[in-house]
Amino acid sequence: MRQFIWALVLLSPLSLAASPQEEITQVITAQQQAWNQGDLDSYMKGYWQSEHMRFVTQNDFRYGWEPTLAAYKKHYPNKAALGELKFTIHHIQLLSDVAAIVVGRWELTRQKDNPKGVFTLLMEKIEEQWLITHDHTSE
Structure with a gap:
């Protein structure tokens, strides 16, 4: 009986660990929440x-985190624009323990339009x- 209890104690953290798919989903969910908070x-x-x-978007190739942030701030200057x-995540494909492809849809609801x-x-x-090390987004 004592061995069974120790096995439960030792294995319990493993059952609490999130899968890579859950961790990836958490990142994207946090991004969505941050966007919606402006x-x-x-x-x-x-x-x-x-x-x-x-x-990569439309006809534009952008390299670097800072230029990407600057472009977001230029194109979405206020809450109305955001x-x-x-x-909506459609598929997460693990390529290895440290790489994954994520495919999905995005949609903006704004007073003036509804791009997606x-x-x-x-x-x-x-x-x-x-x-995210590479993002290809299109309308």
């Missing part, structure tokens, strides 16, 4: 803070945190 600086915590981070963001589109993210586990 906090682009917190939104960007989901991205790899590196000059090697890539963002609107209400909703992400799709995204494909490469997320990598860097220093024990899942971060």
